[in-house]
Amino acid sequence: MNASTLQFELDLRPRPLCSSALELRQAVRRFLEEELKSRSFEPTVDAWLRGFDRGFSRTLAERGWVGMTIPTHYGGHGRSQVERFVVIEELLAAGAPVAAHWIADRQAANSILSFGSEPIKRRVLPRIARGDCVVAIGYSEPDVGSDLASVRTRAERTREGWRLTGTKIWTSHAHHADLLVVLCRTSPRTEDRHAGLSVMVVELPHPKVKARPVLLMTGEHHFNEVVLEGVDVPEEMVLGQVGEGWKVVTSDLALERSGPERFLSTYPVLVEMLRRAAETGDRCAGRAVASLAAQLYALRAMSLAVAQSLDAGDSPIIAAAVVKDIGTRFEQEIAETARHIFACEPSLDASDPLQRHLAVALMHSPAYTVRGGTNEILRGIVAKGLGLR
Numbered sequence: 001m002n003a004s005t006l007q008f009e010l011d012l013r014p015r016p017l018c019s020s021a022l023e024l025r026q027a028v029r030r031f032l033e034e035e036l037k038s039r040s041f042e043p044t045v046d047a048w049l050r051g052f053d054r055g056f057s058r059t060l061a062e063r064g065w066v067g068m069t070i071p072t073h074y075g076g077h078g079r080s081q082v083e084r085f086v087v088i089e090e091l092l093a094a095g096a097p098v099a100a101h102w103i104a105d106r107q108a109a110n111s112i113l114s115f116g117s118e119p120i121k122r123r124v125l126p127r128i129a130r131g132d133c134v135v136a137i138g139y140s141e142p143d144v145g146s147d148l149a150s151v152r153t154r155a156e157r158t159r160e161g162w163r164l165t166g167t168k169i170w171t172s173h174a175h176h177a178d179l180l181v182v183l184c185r186t187s188p189r190t191e192d193r194h195a196g197l198s199v200m201v202v203e204l205p206h207p208k209v210k211a212r213p214v215l216l217m218t219g220e221h222h223f224n225e226v227v228l229e230g231v232d233v234p235e236e237m238v239l240g241q242v243g244e245g246w247k248v249v250t251s252d253l254a255l256e257r258s259g260p261e262r263f264l265s266t267y268p269v270l271v272e273m274l275r276r277a278a279e280t281g282d283r284c285a286g287r288a289v290a291s292l293a294a295q296l297y298a299l300r301a302m303s304l305a306v307a308q309s310l311d312a313g314d315s316p317i318i319a320a321a322v323v324k325d326i327g328t329r330f331e332q333e334i335a336e337t338a339r340h341i342f343a344c345e346p347s348l349d350a351s352d353p354l355q356r357h358l359a360v361a362l363m364h365s366p367a368y369t370v371r372g373g374t375n376e377i378l379r380g381i382v383a384k385g386l387g388l389r
Contacts, residue, residue, distance in 0.1 A: 012319055014304040021086050028090040031063065036094070043095030043353075045268050045360040048261045049172060049222055051097030057131035060091075066101050067129025070109050075126030085260065085307040089300075092264040099173065099222070104128045104135035106259065107252045108181055111199070115240035115248050120201065124179065136177035136204075138168035138226055139249065146377040148249060149193040153184040153228065155200065162186070162200060162238070164231040170371070174211040174224040177204050182228070183249060186242055197245040201237045202228070217363040218348065250317065257372050258306040258320035263299040263327030265368060266334040266361045270296070272354035273338050285341050292334055299327050318385040321378040328368040328375065335361035 017025075035041060044051055060066050068084045070076020091098050109128045112120055127133035144150045153166025164184060174180060180202040187196035202209060208231045214223040240248045270292055277285040302323050309316040338358050339346070346359035369375045383389040 012302040012305045012322070014301050015308055017082065017086070017304075021083055024083055025086045025090060028065070028087050032090060032094045032096065035096070041095075041097050043268050044097070045095065045357050046265045046364050047095045048092060048098050048102050048265070050099065050220055050360075050364075051095070052099040052173065052176065052222070053097035054100045054131075054134070056097050057101040059131075060098070061101070061129060061131030066105050066131045067109060067125070068105075070113065070125050070129050074113070074121055075129040076109075077129070081307040081310040082304070085304060089260045089264070092260050093267055095268045100134055100176070101128070101131050102261075103137055103172065104133050104179075107137070107255045108135040108179070110255055111181065111239055111248055111252060112201075114251060115199070116201075117236040117238075119236045120239075124201075127178075133179060134173055134177045135179045135181060136171050136174040136224075136226070138171055138174075138180050138182040138228075140168060140170045142167055142169050142225070146374045148183060149197070149246075151183055151185060151197070153182065155184045155186050155198060155233070158232060161232060161234040161236075162198075164200065164202065164228045164233055166228050168226040168228070169214070169224075171211070171224045171226045172222050174204075174226045175213065175221070180204055180209065180226065181239075183245055186245075194246040196243050197249075198242050199239040199245040199248040200233045201239065202231055202233060203237075206231060218360065251315070253317045253373075254306060254310060254315060254320040256320075257324035257378070258303055258316070260300070260303055262324045262372070263296065263303065263330050265364070266331045266357075268357045269338050269354070269361050270334050272357055273334075273342070276342055276354055282341075288337050288341050292330075292337060295330055295333075299323065299330060303327070318382050321373075321381050321385075324372060325369075325375045325378045325382075328372075331361075331368045332365045335365050 041056060057066060064077050065087045067076040068079040068087065069081060072078045105128060109125060112124055124133060139148055141151050141153065153164065155162040155164050164182060166184065182200050182202055184198055184200060185196055186198040189196060208229040210227045211224040213221045214225055215221055273289050277289050306316050306319050306323060335358060339362065344352065344355050346362055347355045348359045350356045
């Protein structure tokens with residue numbers, strides 16, 4: 001790989017936002033200010049996973065802020081990835097409860113739009129755009145980790161479609177979900193480990209789908225182990241060509257790994273750190289917060305550049321992996337810095353927002369560099385994509 005190609009792959013310089021995106025940002029900020037005044041939600045750390053509120057998602061959808069990139073003829077709004085970026089950045093910065101529509105809006109809609117049959121597009125995409133469809137992703141499995149090509153869930157042919165059998169894990173909000181997107185094997189494994197995989201959509205609730213809770217250290221429940229016990233799936237619910245499911249999975253990677261959720265999960269902690277440093281006049285704390293703010297500025301620019309690349313029709317998988325790797329370590333650094341420079345005891349029940357947010361951040365932080373693909377795996381993807389291995 002020559003130097004010019006290497007530079008192109010890692011070109012993470014964003015272009016200025018257009019006036020419509022800036023106006024949209026102000027509209028979202030005004031909305032959030034009113035919602036916070038009325039106490040319709042309590043800002044929280046990791047809001048895109050733990051802030052589950054169907055009603056809030058529907059409210060956003062009524063304003064056109066869910067399903068933004070879905071074409072209008074499928075009930076969406078036909079807007080750009082950059083416009084969606086602006087909206088979700090403001091929502092995450094406010095710690096708003098967006099988990100109910102997050103996966104559906106971020107990646108499932110794109111997969112269905114790109115690979116789904118016409119019946120599934122017309123049935124599902126308008127529901128996503130209404131904020132009325134919770135989607136869970138069934139990719140990971142026990143004992144497999146980030147090596148998705150080793151999945152053991154299998155689908156066997158039937159007269160009317162397929163029958164799914166297997167187990168998935170770390171499946172966020174499967175206990176709430178209306179749809180489960182499942183990666184499975186439809187033909188025996190060969191030397192090409194990615195061949196013979198398929199992606200199917202299961203409608204929930206289903207009597208042969210069991211979701212078992214996997215609780216966090218905080219006692220919260222959004223992860224699940226999901227057992228599929230011979231689930232019949234119609235042919236029209238297969239995404240893409242049978243045996244070519246890896247294309248569906250990889251098409252999601254830039255969307256799943258590069259967004260603001262990969263560096264804003266602990267943003268409420270940073271806000272409280274800034275407030276505490278300003279109140280106390282602690283120069284050491286001020287320098288630490290300033291350093292974090294500079295990193296945030298750079299990460300935001302990188303993430304925005306990926307969104308703009310997606311709008312240009314590119315598939316910036318390597319750039320997305322870089323953003324996810326750096327961003328999730330940054331989220332952990334925020335929590336660790338706060339723990340070391342401020343004399344406060346993290347507590348889930350504290351009235352002090354810094355103590356409360358810090359407690360959640362510290363207990364959630366081990367997951368930041370694991371979910372969405374471990375950072376070690378991502379570095380391998382980057383190295384391979386750049387011809388370094």
